[in-house]
Amino acid sequence: MNTRDERISFDVIVVGAGLAGPAAAMVAARAGLNVALIERGQKPGGKNYFGGAIYTHAIEELIPDFMNRRPPFERPVTEAGFWFLSEDGLTRMTVQGGKLANQPADAYTTLRASFDLWWTEQAQKEGVFLIPKTTVVDFIREADGQVIGVKTDRPQGDIYAPVVIICEGVNNLLTQKLGLIEHDLEPAHLALGVKQVISLPPETINARFGLPDNDHGLAVSVLGDVSLGLPGMGFVYTNSKTLSVGLGVMLSTLAEYKLKPYEVLQRYLQHPVIAPLVAGGQLLEYGGHLIPEGGYRDMPKLYTGGALVAGDAAAMVNALHWEGTNMAIIAGKLAGETAIEAHGRGDFSSKVMVGYEERLKESFILPDLKQYRGFSHFLDTHPEFMGTYPAFLNDALGDFFSAYGRPKMQLFKGMLGSLTGRRSLPRAAGDIISMGRAVLGW
Amino acid sequence: MFHALVAVKQVPDTTNIRIDSETGNLVREGVPAIMNPYDAHALAEAVRWKQQLGGKVTVLSMGPNSFISTLREAVELGADRGVLLTDRKFAGADTLATSYVLAETIKAIHEQDPIHLIFFGKQAIDGDTAQVGPGVAVRLGLPIVTYAVKIREVNLEEGRAVIERKTERWTEVVETSLPVLLTCEKEIAEIPFAPLPDLIRSLRYDPEMWTMEGPCNFELDQVGVKGSPTIVYKMGTPPLPQPGEQINTRESGIEEAVKFAFDKANKAGIVKLILGGAR
Numbered sequence: 251m252n253t254r255d256e257r258i259s260f261d262v263i264v265v266g267a268g269l270a271g272p273a274a275a276m277v278a279a280r281a282g283l284n285v286a287l288i289e290r291g292q293k294p295g296g297k298n299y300f301g302g303a304i305y306t307h308a309i310e311e312l313i314p315d316f317m318n319r320r321p322p323f324e325r326p327v328t329e330a331g332f333w334f335l336s337e338d339g340l341t342r343m344t345v346q347g348g349k350l351a352n353q354p355a356d357a358y359t360t361l362r363a364s365f366d367l368w369w370t371e372q373a374q375k376e377g378v379f380l381i382p383k384t385t386v387v388d389f390i391r392e393a394d395g396q397v398i399g400v401k402t403d404r405p406q407g408d409i410y411a412p413v414v415i416i417c418e419g420v421n422n423l424l425t426q427k428l429g430l431i432e433h434d435l436e437p438a439h440l441a442l443g444v445k446q447v448i449s450l451p452p453e454t455i456n457a458r459f460g461l462p463d464n465d466h467g468l469a470v471s472v473l474g475d476v477s478l479g480l481p482g483m484g485f486v487y488t489n490s491k492t493l494s495v496g497l498g499v500m501l502s503t504l505a506e507y508k509l510k511p512y513e514v515l516q517r518y519l520q521h522p523v524i525a526p527l528v529a530g531g532q533l534l535e536y537g538g539h540l541i542p543e544g545g546y547r548d549m550p551k552l553y554t555g556g557a558l559v560a561g562d563a564a565a566m567v568n569a570l571h572w573e574g575t576n577m578a579i580i581a582g583k584l585a586g587e588t589a590i591e592a593h594g595r596g597d598f599s600s601k602v603m604v605g606y607e608e609r610l611k612e613s614f615i616l617p618d619l620k621q622y623r624g625f626s627h628f629l630d631t632h633p634e635f636m637g638t639y640p641a642f643l644n645d646a647l648g649d650f651f652s653a654y655g656r657p658k659m660q661l662f663k664g665m666l667g668s669l670t671g672r673r674s675l676p677r678a679a680g681d682i683i684s685m686g687r688a689v690l691g692w
Numbered sequence: 693m694f695h696a697l698v699a700v701k702q703v704p705d706t707t708n709i710r711i712d713s714e715t716g717n718l719v720r721e722g723v724p725a726i727m728n729p730y731d732a733h734a735l736a737e738a739v740r741w742k743q744q745l746g747g748k749v750t751v752l753s754m755g756p757n758s759f760i761s762t763l764r765e766a767v768e769l770g771a772d773r774g775v776l777l778t779d780r781k782f783a784g785a786d787t788l789a790t791s792y793v794l795a796e797t798i799k800a801i802h803e804q805d806p807i808h809l810i811f812f813g814k815q816a817i818d819g820d821t822a823q824v825g826p827g828v829a830v831r832l833g834l835p836i837v838t839y840a841v842k843i844r845e846v847n848l849e850e851g852r853a854v855i856e857r858k859t860e861r862w863t864e865v866v867e868t869s870l871p872v873l874l875t876c877e878k879e880i881a882e883i884p885f886a887p888l889p890d891l892i893r894s895l896r897y898d899p900e901m902w903t904m905e906g907p908c909n910f911e912l913d914q915v916g917v918k919g920s921p922t923i924v925y926k927m928g929t930p931p932l933p934q935p936g937e938q939i940n941t942r943e944s945g946i947e948e949a950v951k952f953a954f955d956k957a958n959k960a961g962i963v964k965l966i967l968g969g970a971r
Contacts, residue, residue, distance in 0.1 A: 406889055
């Protein structure tokens with residue numbers, strides 16, 4: 251039994267070694283605080299999954315010389331944009347050069363298993379004490395509700411600290427346990443991301459994606475005939491020796507149409523335009539993860555006495571811009587700063603913890619999440635952006651660049667007809683306005 | 693005071709491996725390293741006896757610095773002391789050279805602190821040789837109990853133990869003098885979920901690093917590549933077994949199917965063999 255003298259205690263406990271957790275821990279440890287970072291997996295990153303790419307602005311904010319520390323990046327993102335798929339065609343809208351030629355790049359394709367390990371090591375270098383293979387199951391609280399520690403799943407598993415930063419990820423059971431969010435997550439606000447990591451020789455990747463060498467990489471969002479015309483978005487990322495190819499579909503959609511996620515992914519990989527890109531590759535990994543796409547409307551209360559919430563647990567995801575990892579890192583940093591302030595003032599009550607929310611308001615995180623609060627709902631209610639419009643775009647461009655020996659006016663009328671046949675002009679105009687509203691937050 | 697020594701090896705998690713199709717070698721990149729599962733079960737049994745009798749458990753391993761994580765895991769599971777034999781000169785050892793280095797080290801540890809039970813896993817899941825444990829026993833002139841599934845009794849005063857071992861047909865119960873060397877099956881003990889204080893101690897634990905320089909003296913020509921007469925000629929994936937011919941009884945009817953099978957057996961000379969045996 252732990253007597254009061256022997257009990258395990260730290261200045262700060264951080265729950266979860268994803269992206270937010272190590273950021274919070276790193277910042278607090280740098281200020282001289284004794285920080286425990288608790289991770290349920292064998293190793294940091296073991297349970298984490300994303301599309302993806304990592305944005306460097308967030309990393310740089312915590313580690314200005316990050317490039318000297320050999321982060322396990324795959325390739326810089328030197329070309330990014332959208333691909334629009336019709337049933338058998340593809341229109342690409344990507345950008346390269348300009349800002350995408352920055353050194354170091356603004357984003358790098360990455361695999362989480364290696365990146366999160368490195369990210370946590372940077373925190374350990376600042377003195378953070380990593381406790382792996384241990385799951386936090388509940389909190390230790392004072393009679394007035396103030397959080398003063400956590401209970402883990404291990405025997406004699408209580409750990410005490412006046413500040414607990416919860417970075418538990420999308421499955422936010424602890425956040426619920428604190429009463430910071432009342433309801434369980436709703437399927438309509440959760441996307442299931444599934445992807446395959448497919449191994450191909452780097453030269454083949456370069457040739458297939460038009461990349462000049464291994465120091466160039468592509469990151470695209472794929473719209474259209476990806477998810478059977480249902481709300482969902484595909485993606486393709488080129489890694490050093492692999493491709494990350496997958497898609498995200500709302501859980502509610504999967505349930506409603508009784509779709510198996512791997513069937514949708516399989517169909518996407520067999521698309522006549524996608525199939526040749528992955529042909530001959532060896533499947534190394536297949537996996538999936540939930541993404542909290544509810545955004546602002548799904549955010550829990552972000553603090554209570556002795557506790558803060560950051561990252562996916564707080565629904566910090568901007569689905570349209572593929573932002574989430576950067577928000578998690580910056581939110582982690584702000585939570586760490588709040589913990590430092592609380593220790594400085596010797597006050598761990600909500601009065602000081604509220605400073606975390608104020609910091610988030612001053613950053614890009616809360617303003618962005620607020621602005622895009624309608625986007626998830628917009629996608630849900632406008633499936634034509636996933637089916638009709640990408641198909642029309644492919645047809646229209648195909649027509650435009652073909653010669654049929656007919657007067658051009660006929661061609662244009664045909665193109666217009668091909669749109670209005672799918673969606674009436676007033677409705678199309680309405681769609682555009684809805685999208686504007688969803689993005690601009692009106 | 694009771695003292696058990698457990699030899700542990702770090703292995704790639706073979707539930708998770710790939711074979712390079714060109715070279716036939718194991719792709720180690722990105723494959724998680726784990727404690728050999730049989731060793732982990734053996735360690736759990738050693739710790740269980742320590743908890744009953746008092747005393748201590750020492751773990752021993754040979755390998756590069758990366759094996760420190762496996763010795764820490766052993767401390768998490770209840771070991772008190774960890775010794776890592778690490779030296780470039782030990783590298784490339786086969787089972788002969790490995791058993792030499794381990795045996796010499798165990799002798800040295802035994803002199804410091806007499807050992808009663810020496811535990812090995814029945815084999816490592818990467819090499820699958822099951823040779824190192826028996827090799828060490830022979831070198832030390834100790835009794836050996838292979839495929840141990842249960843330790844019924846350990847009597848330190850009388851210097852004897854009763855151990856159950858699995859054979860292909862039955863379980864043998866053996867009584868042996870101490871010290872004894874066991875190689876263990878997984879049934880020997882369940883791996884416990886360590887209490888948090890043990891985990892925290894293990895994360896801060898640094899094992900003792902023993903090298904060619906000491907504290908043991910090793911003969912240079914008996915360690916590492918020099919001490920290893922084994923030569924790996926070729927490595928590869930065995931071809932997948934081809935399925936035999938099949939006949940659908942619903943289409944052909946049962947009589948036809950039996951005749952088909954009988955003809956095949958007859959042609960292969962099996963029928964004659966069986967009938968011959970019956971006579």
